Amino acid sequence: MKRKVLVLMTCLLLSAPAAVMAQCSICTKTTQQLGEKPARGMNTGILYLAFTPLLIIGVIAWRWKKSNLVP
16 A cells, blocks of 8 residues: 555656756757747647657556566
8 A cells, every 4th residue: 555655646746847947958049039938838848758758668667567577
């Protein structure tokens, strides 16, 4: 039960909105010229595109680990 609570809390903390800057130097210069609102939108898009493959890899790794456990 403690493990489930720990996993749930970790997921909630990782999914909480935070001011994360995930832009490369070229994207940063481009968005500085556009303004604050487009910069936030571009940053959110970059985080979304980075999170999706990591989530897929995590699910595959979890299922692989789960199937290889010896009872």
